[in-house]
Amino acid sequence: MSQHQALPSAVYNLLTMPSNRAQRRFAYIIGALVTLISLFSVPFVRLQLGEMAAFQPAIFSTVVCFELITAYVIYSQFKISRLPAVLALFAGYLFSAGMSLVYILAFPRVFADNGLFNSGPQTSVWVYALWHMGFPLTILLYLWLEAKYRNVRFSARKAKLAGWCTFIGTIILMAVCTLFTTRYVEQLPTVLSQGQLLPAFVKLVGIPIVVLTFITLLIFYFRTKASTVTSTWLCVAILAMMLDVTIVLCGGGRFSLGWYVAKWNSFVCSNVVLAGMIYEFTKMYLNMADLFRKVKDSEYSYKVLLGESQQAERTISEQNTIIEQMLESSHEAIVMCDTVGRVVFANRRVERFFENPINKGDCLSTYCQGMRASDAAFKDVIEAYFNQSIPPFQKRISRISLSGEMKHYECYVNPIIDEGADTLRGHLFGFRDRTEEERIDEMKNEFVSIISHEIRTPLSSIMGFIEILATRNVTEDKRAKYVETIHKESMRLSNLINDFLDLQRLDSGRHAFHFQTLNAAHLLGEIVDQWQGKDNHEIELHILDESPFIHGDEERLKQVFHNLISNSIKYSPDKSKIDVFVERENGCVFIKIQDYGLGIPADALDKLFARFYRVDNSDRRKIGGTGLGLSIVKEIVEAHHGKVLVESELGEGSIFTVQFDEYKEGLPTI
Structure with a gap:
């Protein structure tokens, strides 16, 4: 069937809802009551009763309404399940409702003396026969379709088309049956005479209908075992229809006791399935309402738990962020490894220290290749630690940077242990840069x-x-x-x-400065006079302006210039000339001391003012000094908010320039 698609899973609805023992017991009680009432009425079926004009319209309007409602409910279940077999049940109840309507409309003396549709006295009997023959046939069709196409279902579009086709087909079938039982009723055999069924109808039509209905009941029961709610009540409906026809065949004309009992069985047949469905649907609704309440309660509880969970998650996230920021802001390189030495976390300082990116999952021993501890390759030390050959350690390590500089570090490792479970979670490595300490x-x-x-x-x-x-x-x-x-x-x-x-x-910071206004030219003149002729050196003072004033401590500034002139004399042993310049420019005073001696190598200029630093040269090593003089000069000048600069060319001499802000009387000084 190209219009079908495979059924992925069972659809839960009234047709497939399993019946329990209590439901089946109740259905059997109803079936037993219908049977007992029918059996007790058999001896009295021919007892003629009075004609009640309102009985037929009342009972059959109820029958038609109930069967139409049942057909609609079954069709709604078809829209859920989209099983082909369900359409047969829908067609059966739609056909039964339609033929019931035709039956009451064509019945004599209800709406017209001979019934509507130009019907005759035989019409209602043949409508009755077709009605009671059609219903069991649709039940058998349902069983066949359910067995053959149990695991297939219509697509949504095909299901809608199949539903319309079934509806239109059933209406056409009812119209054809109505046409033959009204317009062409004269061509049909006579089956009713003076309100009594003729033996030919009983033998050729009535008994076959009873047999067909009985066989349908047996087949339906043994095939379904009344395992679902719908199948349980369908068994009762088929039984009621069979008893309806059986009592009619037992004799008794219209408006006899048997005739009234038969109509009551028709009423039972029409409403029992609907009543069962409504009952179960009501139970389903109550269960759904209870489930909905539980879902709402669960939803509220879930929202509360979700809120608490989200709050806890935010708290944990904030704590993780704080911890991560703490680790990132640490001056140490930190690496966390799992129990076998794979990297779980590393802060950015690791890459800064070792000039090599580190990723989650990297092997730490491989990453540390090329580093050395004091007694072995650091890679071997880490591998020995993870092999449990050595305990947690604290070692000094070294490596050569990309620029060729020797870098020194101190590494310590601590195992991370879950105290509650006494379980090893990993290892924490810390690296401290001690290059400056070295x-x-x-x-x-x-x-x-x-x-x-x-x-x-x-x-x-x-x-x-x-x-x-x-x-x-x-x-x-x-x-x-x-x-x-x-x-x-x-x-x-x-x-x-x-x-x-x-x-x-x-x-x-315990050194006290005594600031005063000083004439830089006079200050340098006194100092130059003291050094004039020292070690046969001639010092020439060049004063371009007689009034360059500065604000400073006279003794400390004399210490600065004594130190600089002393250095110029010491480091120009073969030259006797030293020039000292006092200049003023753009609000600043510049004092330059120039010698023409050994000069300073370019790679030593940036370290010249460092403490204890001395240029590593044999020509200079024999010249005395502690390497503290220039660092003292720099400290004193910066305390005066000045600058000290140096220019030098190896073998040509050096120029040391000290820059101060010019002091003007009445203006604030820095």
Whole structure:
């Protein structure tokens, strides 16, 4: 059947709703009552009663209405299930309703003496026969279609078309039956005489109808086992129709007791299925109402739980965000691994530290390839830890950066354990950059070495000459020379200690500055005069303006320029010329000290003012110094809101420029 499609699953409706034992028991009681009433009336079927004119219209208007309603309910179930067999039931009840209507309209003395449609006294009997023959045939058709097409269903469009075709076909069939039983009734055999059925009708029509209905009842019951609500009540309807015809065949004319009982059976046949369906539909509605209430209650509970869940989710999300921000803002690189060493989480500082992206699922030992611990390759250390060969550790590691610089780190690892279940969840690795610490340690070591050397040299000289003076008799000339040397070395030692103490005071902020208005030209003139001729160096002061005023601490600024001129003299041993410039330009005072000596390598310029730093050159190493002078200069100048700059060319000399804001009387100073 091309118009059918496979049935994916059973559709729950009144036709497929299983019947329970109580429902079947109630249906059997109704069937038993109908049977008993019919059997008890058999001995009295020929008892003639009075004609009740309103009985027929009342009973059959009810029959027609009930059967039409039943047909509509069955069709509504067809629209749900779209099973072909259901259309047969729809057609059967529609046909039964139509023939019932024709029967009452054609019955004599109801609406007309001989009935409507130009019918005769035989019409209602033949309509009755066709009516009671058509219903069991549609039941048999339903069983055949249900068996053959149980697992197929119409598509929505085809179901609508099939429904209309069934409706129109049934109407046409009723019209044909009405036509033959009214217009052509004279050509049909005579079956009724003086209100009594003739033996020919009983044998040739009545008994076959009873047999057909009985066989239909047996087949329907054994095929369905009254397993559904609809099939249970259809058994009662088929039984009532069979008893209807049986009592009519037992004798008794119109308006006899048997005739009235038969009509009552017709009434039972027409409404029993509808009553059962309405009853079950009402139960379904009540169950649905109860279910809807439970759903609404569940919906409310769900909304409450959903709200709580969403609030908890937001809280967890906010906490996760805070934790992630904390981890991201950490100065340490943090990596979380699972129990076998695969990366679960890593903050961005990992990539900054190691200049290599790290992704979730990467193997940490592979990522750390190329790093070294103090005693082995760091990759091997991590693998040994995950193999449980070594306990949690804290190690110093190093690597060479992409720029070729040696980087130093400290790595520590902690296992993550679920305290409640005592279960290992993973491992947390932390990496702390200690490159600057290493550099400072190296500088401190170098500083200690320099200080030791610088202190030892003057101390050795002082102790040696003091020992000579204390143990030997020397001439006055030598004594004076030795005392001068002791004094010189003592001053050297004192200057070294003072530099170190000045730097410590500047660092701690305990150094007090006494600001006053100073003439830069006069200040530099005094300092140049003190250094003039030192180590055969000629210092020339170039003053372009006689009145460049600055605001500063005179003693500390003298310390700055003494240091710079001293350096110029020390680092130009083969040149005797030093130029000092005092200039004023654009609201600033520039003091430049230029020598023509050794010069400074380009790669050392950015580190020149760092503490303890000395240019690594053999020509400079033999020149004394602690590497603190320029750092002190920078600290003092910046405390005056100034700048110190350097320009140099190796072998050509250097220019140190100190820049201050010009001080003007009456204007605020920075």
